Amino acid sequence: MPRGTATVPARRGSRSATSSSSSTTAISPSARRAAGSRSSSCSAWWPSPSSSSRGTRAQATSRPREHRPPSSARRSWRSPSARCFSTPPRRSRSASPSASRCGHHRRPWPMPERIHLAANNPDLGGGEQVLLRHAEALLDLGHPVTVVAADSPTEVLDAAAGVGADVVAIRADGRRDHLQRLRAWDRTERDGVLWCHGLVPALATAGHPRRIVHLHQDPRGRAQAVAARVARRGALATLVPSSDMAGRVSGSRAHANWTSDLPTLDRPAVRTGAVGYLGRISTDKGVDVLVRAVARAAVAGDLLLAGDSRYVAEADVRTVEHALAGLGPRAVRLGHTSPADLFRRVDVVVFPSVWPEPFGLVVAEAMAAGVPFVISAAGALPEVAGPDHPWVARAGDADDLARVLERALRATPEEVRDVTGRARRRWEEQYSPRAGRLRVEALLTDLGIT
The missing domain is CATH 3.40.50.2000 (Glycogen Phosphorylase B;)
Structure with a gap:
């Protein structure tokens, strides 16, 4: 694993601690004590169910060895600069047992492919809100989801863990260093599909296979226009949020955003003109x-x-x-x-x-x-x-x-x-969550992502 990255998977509805070392984000003191000398071998850890809840960062605690997930489901990196936190693999909603030909043995359908959502910024802007809604939709469709973002501030990482996604924190000094570390992580550690939410992760991973480039706004100026052309090389698709923008970005596909539901408001009987x-x-x-x-x-x-x-x-x-x-x-x-x-x-x-x-x-x-x-x-x-x-x-x-x-x-x-x-x-x-989920499902089907 490249120096400066760490993964903190989370279970749906809980928030996980972000891992810590000389080049990763800090964990709580109790988690640091729990990790102890085991960090050098990067053994498996889970967020504690008793301490995890929405709005509360969970402390990392160990589980007995017999409860560790199989090695194929763990993310282990033998790196002195990163600690590994793993959760048991989530069972997909779409995965169901299938009887073998003889009927005496049953096996699950293949798990849906993991999808990594890379954020443009570590703080919560409009594009990052869209990323989080996609994470929720993908989880509802049964896909394992990982959100990748810079480690400071932790707004995106915390929110992603809060909806149940795994997270990877990229620690870097400045934008250029972040681009280099993200590219190295994607080249050596990423499995599944990378969904780049914004020009920054798309440019950092330009030319890499199995990527979706999602541009949330028009490239501004000549430099961004050139960067966008480079970033889109080899992408499975380039998504933009509207048909209006698709008319300005050649070869792109309109993929509308959506919002959370809001209670319908009763209008006041007396108007103030506000x-x-x-x-x-x-x-x-x-x-x-x-x-x-x-x-x-x-x-x-x-x-x-x-x-x-x-x-x-x-x-x-x-x-x-x-x-x-x-x-x-x-x-x-x-x-x-x-x-x-x-x-x-x-x-x-x-x-x-x-x-x-x-x-x-x-x-x-x-x-x-x-x-x-x-x-x-x-x-x-x-x-x-x-x-x-x-x-x-x-x-x-x-x-x-x-x-x-x-x-x-x-x-x-x-x-x-x-x-x-x-x-x-x-x-x-x-623009409802249901409409958005159906759009994501149709997109994945069109791109052959299962």
């Missing part, structure tokens, strides 16, 4: 355009903003801050807020992007929750909302956005119920 926004606070998301539209819409109330400016250029931040200052106390910053919390506080939510959105997860979340929403005609947003959605404004046009926003705020309760009901039905058919 307008909501959920997402990154930046100009490419159209926040400055939205501020001007709210200021011009006669019936608009406060603007509630959920999100932050993480990873946004300083000049961009100044532009948005200047626009928000003009709205005064009507601009209410909520910071990190769940979609459900925002949706229940507003009369309408607006997604005013000016750049070609590759999908629109927040739009799908609004559809699931039954909240009225306004979108701009940017990229795939109209595709997600559907051809009959009535509240669509021209991208980057504050006057047109103000007019559409007023129409949505003045809509009668019957009109709102009709629009949100159609949106909810579209979500169930296209």
Whole structure:
């Protein structure tokens, strides 16, 4: 095993500790004591059932030798720089006993192929949320799943263990070192299929066999365009989240995202004109355009903003801050807020992007929750909302956005119920977990992955 990697399989519904050594992430002190001198031989370990639960990192404890899984199911690396944690192999939902010809002996069907999901970043962004939903879908389909990510921060690794996936932490100093270590791990340790969620893992493993490249956004600039061409070499398929983006990425296949279910919200009897926004606070998301539209819409109330400016250029931040200052106390910053919390506080939510959105997860979340929403005609947003959605404004046009926003705020309760009901039905058919699982199953069948 290449230096700097470690695996921490987890059982469904539990969270596992991430392994530790001079080049891997830290484990808890009790786990470190439990490991003791056995780390040099990399014997099998399990997360303790008594200490593992959702939201709690389990401590690693040993099990009696007679309970160790067969050697073919263990992941053992005799490396002084990594510790191995293994769980007994999970029985696939699709695996069932099969009678032999004579009927006296029974054998299981072959286990479904292991699928490794490689994350673009170690923290939870939009692409990483999509990765986690794919992990859940694959587990439901019976596939063993491993999530591979950089070891710091541990947001993706913790969340992956929480849904029941095994995890591999790649420890590296900087992006270049991470690319090299990920490539080495993939070349020497990976079995099964590698599903690259983003340009970083796809580029790191370019040319390697049995890979799926999943691009969550358009390559920006010449350098990323060249990197994407290199990253796609030898891939089984290149996936993009919408037909709109597929039209810009030649040879790609549209594979729509989906969201978790949200409870359908009861609309308040008294409207305040409150307008909501959920997402990154930046100009490419159209926040400055939205501020001007709210200021011009006669019936608009406060603007509630959920999100932050993480990873946004300083000049961009100044532009948005200047626009928000003009709205005064009507601009209410909520910071990190769940979609459900925002949706229940507003009369309408607006997604005013000016750049070609590759999908629109927040739009799908609004559809699931039954909240009225306004979108701009940017990229795939109209595709997600559907051809009959009535509240669509021209991208980057504050006057047109103000007019559409007023129409949505003045809509009668019957009109709102009709629009949100159609949106909810579209979500169930296209963007629900069940729809996503069926899409993944069809994709694997088409690619011959069993």
